[in-house]
Amino acid sequence: MKVRKGECKRCGKCCRYLYIGKYNPKDVDEEYLRARGLIWLTDGDGLVRVYANLPCLCYNEEEGPFPHCEIYPARPLSCKAYPVSEDDLIPGCGYYFVEEDEEKEKPNEEIDDNSTGGLAEPQSSSTTDSGE
Numbered sequence: 122m123k124v125r126k127g128e129c130k131r132c133g134k135c136c137r138y139l140y141i142g143k144y145n146p147k148d149v150d151e152e153y154l155r156a157r158g159l160i161w162l163t164d165g166d167g168l169v170r171v172y173a174n175l176p177c178l179c180y181n182e183e184e185g186p187f188p189h190c191e192i193y194p195a196r197p198l199s200c201k202a203y204p205v206s207e208d209d210l211i212p213g214c215g216y217y218f219v220e221e222d223e224e225k226e227k228p229n230e231e232i233d234d235n236s237t238g239g240l241a242e243p244q245s246s247s248t249t250d251s252g253e
């Protein structure tokens with residue numbers, strides 16, 4: 122059984138990017154994803170993870186000293202519990218999962234918001250994640 126380690130880095134990726142799902146590469150049409158403005162990357166398991174750059178309506182990136190959730194004290198349980206499992210993890214999240222008896226820490230892979238490193242980006246933007 123795996124346990125969660127790490128901590129929230131307040132990157133905002135889980136609030137900004139909507140995880141669509143994992144797909145077999147042979148089922149992925151990159152032209153279609155690009156045309157729809159979706160973002161994708163190949164995970165360690167060889168599957169393709171697809172995200173939409175669709176910030177939560179409660180995520181305020183414009184006002185205040187830093188991006189924040191406008192309903193943070195009353196945020197949904199799914200937000201409070203994130204990430205529940207490895208499948209939930211958005212690349213670059215400060216949390217990661219290890220086997221219960223495993224002491225060695227293994228940081229989550231990073232997604233660079235300012236580049237397409239590992240990501241195929243829509244032509245119009247150059248970003249990739251979501252957060253809290």
Ligand code: SF4
Binds near residue numbers: 180193196200252
């Ligand atoms: S923590 Fe707040 S801003 Fe982030 S997804 Fe949840 S409700 Fe939206």
Ligand code: SF4
Binds near residue numbers: 134213215253
């Ligand atoms: S993705 Fe969300 S939970 Fe993970 S570090 Fe960023 S804000 Fe925190």
